[in-house]
Amino acid sequence: MPDKKKYAIGVDFGGTSIKFGIVSQAGKIVRKMALETKADEGPKAVIKQILKGIRELSKDEKYKISGIGVGSPGIISIKKGTVENPPNIRGWGKVHLGRIIEKETGIKTFVENDANTAALGELIFGTGxxxxxxxxxxxxxxxxxxxxxxxxxxxxxxxxxxxxxxxxxxxxxxxxxxxxxxxxxxxxxxxxxxxxxxxxxxxxxxxxxxxxxxxxxxxxxxxxxxxxxxxxxxxxxxxxxxxxxxxxxxxxxxxxxxxxxxxxxxxxxxxxxxxxxxxxxxxxxxxxxxxxxxxxxxxxAKLKNDAGIKGASALVFYKK
Ligand SMILES: [Zn+2]
Known part of the structure; x- marks a missing residue:
């Protein structure tokens, strides 16, 4: 029986690894995994890794996923879901990451700067x-x-x-x-x-x-x-x-x-x-x-390990 509670997938997009988690509305990680970023192989390879992790987690039918949140370095446009020039990822330029993820998964996706997701993580789940x-x-x-x-x-x-x-x-x-x-x-x-x-x-x-x-x-x-x-x-x-x-x-x-x-x-x-x-x-x-x-x-801060995953997932639960 699928769980009726709301869950989000949080993606902590870093220069060396990408961490993924299914997070409940109460801020509990019920599943998590990590993949190499493959930053040296360029943006296509990196995006492939991001989608691979999301697909792996979203096929778990036990959890109803309300949305995907991505915390990323670089300059982010919230409206367009673009990520521009994250440091340490060669040749990235500007990528419509939010749009790509939504198109490939059919799940509503939010992208935000990782410093901002850390603040939202504390607001929704932590000391804040x-x-x-x-x-x-x-x-x-x-x-x-x-x-x-x-x-x-x-x-x-x-x-x-x-x-x-x-x-x-x-x-x-x-x-x-x-x-x-x-x-x-x-x-x-x-x-x-x-x-x-x-x-x-x-x-x-x-x-x-x-x-x-x-x-x-x-x-x-x-x-x-x-x-x-x-x-x-x-x-x-x-x-x-x-x-x-x-x-x-x-x-x-x-x-x-x-x-x-x-x-x-x-x-x-x-x-x-x-x-x-x-x-x-x-x-x-x-x-x-x-x-x-x-x-x-x-x-x-209350969120310590996995603060990145939880902060990213907070984008889904945060009422703008
Ligand atoms: Zn300075």
């Missing part, structure tokens, strides 16, 4: 359920953001609203991937952060990080820094506090501009845990306008 307005920040390779106002996603003029990663925290600072200088992403994006920490470790031979890595600094990850901090390594603690202070500064600006003071943080670097959240909140409160300070709260 409790709040009407919040800023979602994803700390990963990049620092992404999404804005929810009065339970609606604010997309801006082109869908790129919430690019918090490129708030300047130091006008004479480091060069950022975007071409500007001193962006918060150039300090807290995973690759930048790991490079900085490796360099600093040169003069911090006493740090427990050496012991944990058996002196192989190539293996350094945020998780290792976190482990060292948990064993009270002073250097690791100072790294996490610095990340928190930098983010707190950038987020104070965001709170001042928007008059939104609830901040939800997810992504790999958020794994630094309580220490990071406390540092962000403390700095944001110190830096924000006094009238806003008592309202500032910084909370972890």
């Amino acid at each position: 359920k409790l709040f009407n307005s919040f800023v979602m920040v994803t700390l990963g390779t990049g620092v992404g953001g999404g804005l929810i106002f009065d339970r609606k996603l604010y997309r801006g003029e082109t869908g790129g609203a919430g690019e918090i990663g490129h708030v300047t925290i130091n006008m004479n600072g480091k060069r950022c991937n975007c071409g500007s200088y001193g962006c918060i992403e150039a300090y807290t994006g995973i690759n930048y952060l790991i490079d900085d920490v490796r360099e600093l470790l040169g003069s911090r031979k006493e740090s427990k990080i050496y012991e944990i890595l058996e002196n192989d600094l190539d293996l350094l990850t945020p998780k290792i820094i976190s482990m060292a901090a948990e064993s009270e390594d002073e250097f690791a603690i100072s790294v996490i506090n610095d990340v928190g202070n930098n983010l707190g500064c950038a987020l104070a600006t965001v709170c001042n501009i928007l008059d939104v003071t609830t901040i939800i943080i997810g992504g790999g670097v958020a794994g630094f845990g309580k220490r990071l959240f406390e540092a962000i909140e403390k700095t944001a409160r110190e830096r924000v306008l006094k009238s806003l300070a008592p309202r500032v709260r910084v909370m972890p």
Whole structure:
């Protein structure tokens, strides 16, 4: 007997793998799978992989699929369902991905930028359920953001609203991937952060990080820094506090501009845990306008593993 509840297929379209899941309206993944993106083989091969995963899941008659949601990097047009120039996928250009999927599967399809789907995922299934307005920040390779106002996603003029990663925290600072200088992403994006920490470790031979890595600094990850901090390594603690202070500064600006003071943080670097959240909140409160300070709260995202699949599926359940 087919299940009468509503389900969506969420597709987390990344540069190296594509993750697929059947997600219930309550946010539970009942089936999932992953395929290689095959980015090197060009757009046709990539689209084939996307359709292969969707077909595999949608033939499961146990679940009634109400729609398909795709979270994708790049510039997305919601109306046309196009995806333009996602990084890491060679020769992509502009693809009517939504239209292709609908035509091939006969299922209504929604496509959205992955930073925005992360915010929608929290709104529909996560910490954001409790709040009407919040800023979602994803700390990963990049620092992404999404804005929810009065339970609606604010997309801006082109869908790129919430690019918090490129708030300047130091006008004479480091060069950022975007071409500007001193962006918060150039300090807290995973690759930048790991490079900085490796360099600093040169003069911090006493740090427990050496012991944990058996002196192989190539293996350094945020998780290792976190482990060292948990064993009270002073250097690791100072790294996490610095990340928190930098983010707190950038987020104070965001709170001042928007008059939104609830901040939800997810992504790999958020794994630094309580220490990071406390540092962000403390700095944001110190830096924000006094009238806003008592309202500032910084909370972890609820969706962790599979946040990408759930966020994409939230596109189907979200009432525009
Ligand atoms: Zn930048």
